[in-house]
Amino acid sequence: MIDAASVVRLAPKARLRFDRHRQQHMLLYPERGLVLSATAADVVALLAEARTVGAIVDRVVEKYGEASRTAITRDVLELLRDLADRGLLAEVTA
Amino acid sequence: MTAERPYTLVAELTYRCPLQCVYCSNPLELERHREELDTGAWLRVVDEAEALGIVQMNLTGGEPLLRDDLVTIVAAARRREIYTNLITSGVPLTRERLADLKAAGLDAVQISLQDTTRAGSEAIAGVDRFDAKMASAEWTTSLGLPLTINVVLHRDNLDRVGEYIALAERLRAHRVELANTQYLGWALANRAKLLPTRSQLERARIVADEARLRLRGAMEVLFVLPDYYADRPRACMDGWGRRFIVVAPDGLFLPCHAAHTLPGFEFPRASETSLEDAWHEAEAFQRFRGEAWMPEPCKSCDKRHTDFGGCRCQAFHLTGDAQNTDPACGLAPQHHVVELARREADVVPTSAYRYRSLRVVR
Numbered sequence: 001m002i003d004a005a006s007v008v009r010l011a012p013k014a015r016l017r018f019d020r021h022r023q024q025h026m027l028l029y030p031e032r033g034l035v036l037s038a039t040a041a042d043v044v045a046l047l048a049e050a051r052t053v054g055a056i057v058d059r060v061v062e063k064y065g066e067a068s069r070t071a072i073t074r075d076v077l078e079l080l081r082d083l084a085d086r087g088l089l090a091e092v093t094a
Numbered sequence: 095m096t097a098e099r100p101y102t103l104v105a106e107l108t109y110r111c112p113l114q115c116v117y118c119s120n121p122l123e124l125e126r127h128r129e130e131l132d133t134g135a136w137l138r139v140v141d142e143a144e145a146l147g148i149v150q151m152n153l154t155g156g157e158p159l160l161r162d163d164l165v166t167i168v169a170a171a172r173r174r175e176i177y178t179n180l181i182t183s184g185v186p187l188t189r190e191r192l193a194d195l196k197a198a199g200l201d202a203v204q205i206s207l208q209d210t211t212r213a214g215s216e217a218i219a220g221v222d223r224f225d226a227k228m229a230s231a232e233w234t235t236s237l238g239l240p241l242t243i244n245v246v247l248h249r250d251n252l253d254r255v256g257e258y259i260a261l262a263e264r265l266r267a268h269r270v271e272l273a274n275t276q277y278l279g280w281a282l283a284n285r286a287k288l289l290p291t292r293s294q295l296e297r298a299r300i301v302a303d304e305a306r307l308r309l310r311g312a313m314e315v316l317f318v319l320p321d322y323y324a325d326r327p328r329a330c331m332d333g334w335g336r337r338f339i340v341v342a343p344d345g346l347f348l349p350c351h352a353a354h355t356l357p358g359f360e361f362p363r364a365s366e367t368s369l370e371d372a373w374h375e376a377e378a379f380q381r382f383r384g385e386a387w388m389p390e391p392c393k394s395c396d397k398r399h400t401d402f403g404g405c406r407c408q409a410f411h412l413t414g415d416a417q418n419t420d421p422a423c424g425l426a427p428q429h430h431v432v433e434l435a436r437r438e439a440d441v442v443p444t445s446a447y448r449y450r451s452l453r454v455v456r
Contacts, residue, residue, distance in 0.1 A: 021099070031152070086314075087314055
């Protein structure tokens with residue numbers, strides 16, 4: 001299970017891109033695609049290199065403010081676990 | 095009916111193929127479709143696809159590796175940020191060519207396996223290319239490309255689903271598609287030989303379900319039921335003219351890869367119209383889009399938003415009218431034709447396979 005100490009990175013098969021038609025971010029992988037919220041796209045962009053989940057939360061908190069740290073931690077973990085279940089995270093270590 | 099946004103372009107680059115699989119979904123009348131779009135036409139299609147909202151492109155066929163301009167087409171799609179999936183038999187390929195495709199921006203590779211053994215592969219494909227496929231799979235993962243293994247399931251291999259999953263794991267695939275045969279094209283001609291029994295299917299489904307749980311997060315295990323046993327039809331192409339556009343080798347724009355087997359249609363052509371006009375304006379894309387065309391029992395069915403009335407080609411090939419409810423549906427007035435095929439599957443077939451070939455005597 002992914003927690004704050006886990007080191008994560010986006011799987012090479014997944015590609016983050018901006019969709020000019022709907023002005024939204026999409027995460028594409030073989031024959032599938034996910035539409036991402038702006039915050040989720042921030043998190044996925046940070047996954048371009050291996051980081052701890054804690055470091056990802058810190059970066060997102062920098063942008064949205066310390067007051068939302070609890071909510072951000074919960075949302076980031078939820079997103080990362082969902083990506084892991086889809087096989088979209090690489091080098092996951094406990 | 096206003097068109098939704100298409101996400102996936104299925105680019106059938108050629109119908110040529112070194113294999114002759116008995117369940118090939120290409121049309122039986124291959125001779126009538128020998129003409130192929132040139133490179134310039136495909137590059138135009140790529141540009142028009144991006145303008146229309148396409149984000150995924152499946153490069154398929156036939157065997158797409160037989161096109162000398164594959165690298166050029168992949169590079170064009172990548173420039174438009176389209177995610178490219180090469181759907182291939184794995185032959186003919188070299189490691190150098192695959193590296194060139196990756197350098198051009200190819201995102202993912204799907205290799206079909208006809209069997210887990212040489213003899214079994216030859217029985218289905220007419221030729222033995224098993225070792226070449228294994229090599230292509232190894233190059234794919236060693237070059238860092240995500241590998242999907244695709245297996246078409248039928249009565250002669252369904253009992254060995256576990257072996258296919260084990261082989262896909264050994265090949266370090268990220269996904270294995272265990273897709274039961276869909277009975278169109280060559281598969282319909284060979285249905286008596288290919289259709290499994292219900293008990294075979296149930297056993298295979300249990301094996302696939304166990305593997306899916308065990309491999310979660312490491313390898314995706316997709317098991318596609320044959321609609322002959324599903325009681326409700328599959329959501330063919332996610333609905334007619336809704337998410338997919340198929341471009342046939344000769345430049346026909348189609349709502350699905352088998353649509354040109356339907357009579358009474360005039361499908362738009364790359365040489366005459368843009369992809370955008372075809373999608374939004376062409377009568378052929380409008381005909382079964384949405385729900386207005388539906389007969390009963392579809393019209394008042396609460397599943398009509400999820401299965402879209404099933405497969406139009408199957409309706410035509412099994413009942414003679416593409417507008418009928420897909421007979422795979424247990425509620426369809428013509429469901430008895432599927433029930434009959436299922437009863438016949440309980441008897442061991444004695445006929446021989448009919449291999450895909452260019453010359454067809456009907």
